[in-house]
Amino acid sequence: MTTWCRFQTANRTGYGMVDGDKVTAVDGNPLGDFQPTGATYPLDAVKLLVPVVPPTFYCVGVNYRHHIVEMAKLRNAAPVFPGRPDIGYRANNALIAHDEDIVKPADAGDEFQYEGELVAVIGKRCRNASRDQALDCVFGWTIGNDVSERTWQQSDRTLWRAKNSDTFKPMGPWIVTGLDPNAMQTVIRVNGRETDRFATNDMIFDTADYIAEVSKYCTLEPGDVMWMGTDGLPQNIKPGDSVEIEISGIGVLRNRVVQG
Numbered sequence: 001m002t003t004w005c006r007f008q009t010a011n012r013t014g015y016g017m018v019d020g021d022k023v024t025a026v027d028g029n030p031l032g033d034f035q036p037t038g039a040t041y042p043l044d045a046v047k048l049l050v051p052v053v054p055p056t057f058y059c060v061g062v063n064y065r066h067h068i069v070e071m072a073k074l075r076n077a078a079p080v081f082p083g084r085p086d087i088g089y090r091a092n093n094a095l096i097a098h099d100e101d102i103v104k105p106a107d108a109g110d111e112f113q114y115e116g117e118l119v120a121v122i123g124k125r126c127r128n129a130s131r132d133q134a135l136d137c138v139f140g141w142t143i144g145n146d147v148s149e150r151t152w153q154q155s156d157r158t159l160w161r162a163k164n165s166d167t168f169k170p171m172g173p174w175i176v177t178g179l180d181p182n183a184m185q186t187v188i189r190v191n192g193r194e195t196d197r198f199a200t201n202d203m204i205f206d207t208a209d210y211i212a213e214v215s216k217y218c219t220l221e222p223g224d225v226m227w228m229g230t231d232g233l234p235q236n237i238k239p240g241d242s243v244e245i246e247i248s249g250i251g252v253l254r255n256r257v258v259q260g
Contacts, residue, residue, distance in 0.1 A: 006048070
């Protein structure tokens with residue numbers, strides 16, 4: 001198990017291996033070729049960046065049964081469960097790192113919500129992978145917060161602003177290799193108060209299902225990310241709130257909401 005981050009100092013931007021309270025810089029990219037440099041920095045003295053800038057940003061929706069039921073209740077509708085894995089896309093402009101601010105646009109409504117998600121980071125080129133082969137394509141795991149403006153989500157023809165406005169996709173704080181998704185638990189806190197807790201892999205279709213299905217049609221490349229959806233009933237967040245998403249084995253992704 002290795003923890004990888006992208007970080008910035010006054011004179012360096014790149015990847016490093018996190019070990020306790022220090023970061024050891026490498027030359028190159030852990031998704032390809034790299035060499036340790038011997039340069040070490042205190043973790044609290046570096047700025048953590050988005051752990052990978054994906055060539056393609058995939059995002060799963062409606063992938064937890066309880067979430068589907070609860071969201072349907074809010075719409076006074078019958079829940080509709082997916083019959084097969086299908087997936088959407090998100091935009092890189094929306095990505096921000098751990099401890100950076102989520103900006104709520106001035107015209108956004110009150111239904112402005114978090115979604116805590118497990119993120120698979122693809123580590124090698126993947127096409128037509130079987131389900132048994134699929135997790136071999138995963139380099140490691142990180143955390144995402146799929147911030148959503150629900151009024152826009154319902155009214156717009158697409159998710160272009162409801163899901164993809166600048167700062168709406170916090171991801172981090174780093175990537176951890178060698179983890180078992182079946183052993184993970186997701187906990188979400190707003191201002192230190194727990195609002196959701198669920199078994200991370202209690203999905204309708206899991207990561208292996210999605211990689212196998214997507215790779216039939218789309219070649220997955222190193223650095224691609226696949227966000228795996230959320231459970232529970234996300235709560236509204238507002239400027240001044242701090243949102244923490246913790247996934248066991250990975251750590252905590254924390255971001256504050258500010259007014260745009």
